[in-house]
Amino acid sequence: MNGTSGLLAHVLRQGDRALVLAQRLGEWVAHAPELEEDMAVANLSLDLLGQARHLYSYAGELEGQGHEEDYFAYWRSADQFGNPLLVEQPNGDFAHTMVRQLLHDHAALLYWESMTVSTDSRLAALAVRASNETRFHLRHSHGWVVRLGDGTEESHRRTQNALTALWPYAEELVTCPDDDELRETGQVGPPFADAWRTAVAETLAEATLIIPDGAVPITGGWSGTHTEHLVPLLDELQSVARAHPGASW
Amino acid sequence: MIDVRSVVYGVPDPELPHVSIGDLGMVRRVVVDGTQVSVTIAPTFLGCPATEQIQSDVEAAVRGAGYTPSVEWELAPMWTSDDITEEGRTKLRMAGIAPPPAGGAVSVDLPVVCPLCGSRRTRLTAGFGATPCKALHHCDHCRQPFEAVKGLPR
Secondary structure, three states: OOOOOHHHHHHHHHHOOOOOOOHHHOOOOOOOOOHHHHHHHHHHHHHHHHHHHHHHHHHHHHHHOOOOOOHHHHHHOOOHHOOOHHHOOOOHHHHHHHHHHHHHHHHHHHHHHHHOOOOHHHHHHHHHHHHHHHHHHHHHHHHHHHHHOOOOOHHHHHHHHHHHHHHHHHHHOOOOOHHHHHHOOOOOOOOOOOHHHHHHHHHHHHHHOOOOOOOOOOHHHHHHHOOOOOHHHHHHHHHHHHOOOOOOO | OOOOOHHHHEEEEEOOOOOOOOOOOOEEEEEEEOOEEEEOOOOOOOOOOOHHHHHHHHHHHHHHHHOEEEEEEEOOOOOHHOOHHHHHHHHHHHOEOOOOOOOOOOOOOOOOOOOOOOOOOEEEEOOOOOOOOOOEEEEEEOOEEEEEEOOOOO
């Protein structure tokens, strides 16, 4: 995230969040537990990709250097990506993927809802549609986490393991640096960290899952310091574009 | 003289070929200036893979009518499922696809009306279907599976 600031950095971070999670979800396609889930993960991925494309297009306009959406997806390195660490974490088993999705979807829904009142008309418009889409995503991840957490002994054990492993990355979702500055101008909507904690706690209680005690938050993604998992993800995501620069299809 | 406006409104949706982009309420404006035709379209789902196809179909249709096209996408005001026309809703139903609930209803959990028998005794079987805009449902009355266009309110 070096050298970018203000609204451009914010828009890129949100685009990166959506793109990286879209790529992770895409890894499930044709491997999901049932046919309907193949469809579901593909649709989630597609929606997030669409959100990323719109955000990157806008980033290109804000930046004013003639970059189109593809530039931001394919031609930046890991330290220039500002996605939160949670979304780059590997898929693990299906419980792991759904816990990651649930933590994300609660934050994404509150984020987009808060952005519908942004003074930036472009982001406010985008937020209307993206919050609609995210509501469908949350219904899906909520349904699975409750079903798995409050399911069999085995599904409960796996889902609890997933939550314990992912929880340290969760807090970062709702504590993005620099947003406070953009809130003063109304470009970014009101904060939603408390609403997120309440919403997540409700779902997890329904799923009979326990939030791990005393976990120290692991952060840095929003400012470009990533876990070891982002570079291999980007290698795959960017390989075709970088092997054939300027190709179109 | 071909009415280029109705040509644009009549371009079929690539993924819901029973209805046109006019039926779906996606066409915001058609401005004819001499031989130039500017079309403004509203996107539905942000990641809809039909977007590029719709643009090239509209351009081809305008060219076919003897005009030079330019197509723009406009986010605001955002398309909502209430923009689908009455005719569009009827066409969807006739194709066996349930239209979204009308009147800005928040549709995430509302049972949809079966397009085949009209019963409300339906349930969601899969939240995500073959296209971003549809979900899978089952009618417990006529015992048929069917697709429904998701409601996207404002």
